[in-house]
Amino acid sequence: MQDNIILAGVGGQGILSIAAVLAMGALSRGLYVKQSEVHGMSQRGGAVQSHIRISDKEIQSVLIPKGHANAIISVEPMEALRYVPWLNKEGWLVTNSEPYKIPEYPDLEDLKVELERFSNHIILDAGKLAKKAGNKRAANMVVLGAASPFLSLGEDAIIEGIKTIFSPKGTRMVELNMDAFNYGKEIAIKQVK
């Protein structure tokens, strides 16, 4: 069993929370996990990414080699494309469609064309679904939900991760993030069909 996942987005979009959920989920199943983070200067609105590797065998490098990620999970559409050299041929590209703009941001139609070039892709309006769950900031859990059918780490383990990470903030937060996760998952299943 092995997952090599790249999480992408902009500083402040909750990349580290996705990483924490996956890592805690993996640990709860007695699996090995290594996960890199970005701290410091890039967190100020810069591009941030996290590599997360989960396996039933011991993991060496914390960084995923190019062409070896089975999923890119992104909270921002242009950021999803920044890491495609790491995606393997059968890998999934799952991204929020809502842009976090900068002055030279690409045309949205061009961006869509680039994203759709990947046969295994899920593009969804995660912010809208997160709002429906109760808070726009839960867009990170929506994209995680949308990626969940394509990960080796089972849904139960991910849900356990969500509970572990959000329960210190109260049951309401757990429910909200669970709803966000489920909305994302439903869309992905629908899109694949």
Next chain:
Amino acid sequence: MKNPNIKLLLGDEAVGQAGLDAGISGFYGYPGTPSTEIITYVQRAKISKERSIHTKWSVNEKTAMEEALGMSYAGKRSMVTMKHVGLNVAADAFINSAISGVNGGLVIAVADDPSMHSSQNEQDSRFYGKFAMIPVMEPSTQQEAYDMTRYAFDLSEKVKLPVLLRLTTRLAHSRSGVITGEPKDQNKLNPPDDTHRFILLPSNAKGRYASLVDMQPELVEISENSKYNKFLPGTDSSLGIIASGIGYTYLMDNYLENKNPYPTIKINQYPLPKKMIRELFQQCDKILIIEEGYPVIEELLRNNIFDDGKVIGKLSGDLPRTGELNSDIVAKALGMKIVDDLSIPDIVKGRPPAMCVGCGHRDLYDELNFLTKEIGKRRVFADIGCYTLGALPPYEAIDTCIDMGASITMAKGAADAGIFPAIAVIGDSTFTHSGITGLLDAVNENSPITVLISDNYTTAMTGGQDTAATGRIAEICRGLGVEEEHLKLIVPLKKNMEKNIEIIKNEINYQGVSVIIAQRECVKFYKKM
């Protein structure tokens, strides 16, 4: 299933947890990426309060180093943490602590930042370890970061020397499951009897230095027998490999399915184990050195004058001389194929970091930039903090960033040379770190400089740590002798812009030291007390 003693920890956090479990009485440090989370972790730990462990931030790395040495002098275990460039600030105390030696175990945890994710250079702290002639530990994994930190304390007390623990960004800022051990009690208060060794008068220091030199073979011997340096036999002697620290994981990532055929030495402890390396040299035709950071081991082992090509690595060009390693880079050096068929689409644009919306530094720079139109080209000397991002568009408001505190002192030097106006921009935490002494230099000569202290009540760049003088900056400036009529407080908000520009303009035109404190709480981290 889940091991109950397993914790999901960053490398930094594993070091903090190991310190707590090793019976430390005091953590000292100054925030700096990628080292910050060692202390933020122990500050949150319940046990720190229960055991009255010191975890408060110090004013800078030098004060932290000396405070930790003081605790060690008293017989207790202490740790000091900093980023690589912080060790430059602490270097005086650091080098001399190897001459005096320690009493309670003292570990200096330094996190290097190859690839300069959040730094000004790639300096490798292992050089400092060699310079000070002390043992260095360089873990490869989070588990080893925990285990080796505990080992480092025992080693420090055994050899009565400080021990340097070298981390690198990817280890410090990656999480993994870490199995923790039984916590140890703190040492009892036990000041030394042989106090002369802490008095580094030349007459004492000469003897101490000689014994440090004499100890070196013993340190090599300890490395030789350490479980943290391993000789791993191989079947193909056309190549031998020496891989240190996180470099070892990048090597082994390429041998997940097939066994590594080459005899390999895994290095996690310095000074280097000579016998082991001699054996590798005798067995193998070529030696590939894989190390994160500078080519420290490679330089020691290769013959630079009559290079016979036996030792390869960063200096031979088989590995890149700058930037971090990864398993792809190592695969190429091993002659393996890597997957590299997709490139980043052209429509993807760079997304550099920026100051937050609602940040007071932004308004201050707007005011300063407005003045450029009026007074023409002015030189703005800045240094290190979120306000360094003012160098990037659309602000492009600063002209220098060299090191902590260099804003005020470089402005003074430039003013001495005749540059006018010479303006310094410095944050509150950087001001207390190393701006105060430079301001005293300027006051003593009434140098024509204008110092803007952009005070956001926190150490924001590293995640919002306490600052040393919140609410007391003006008082400190007065105490240094800044004239009352040239010490101004402003609030950098849009509605005050006109008024603030007038104040800044008047002070720039004053031919002496002016200090303007721009106070506005950090939009991201400041929490109301």
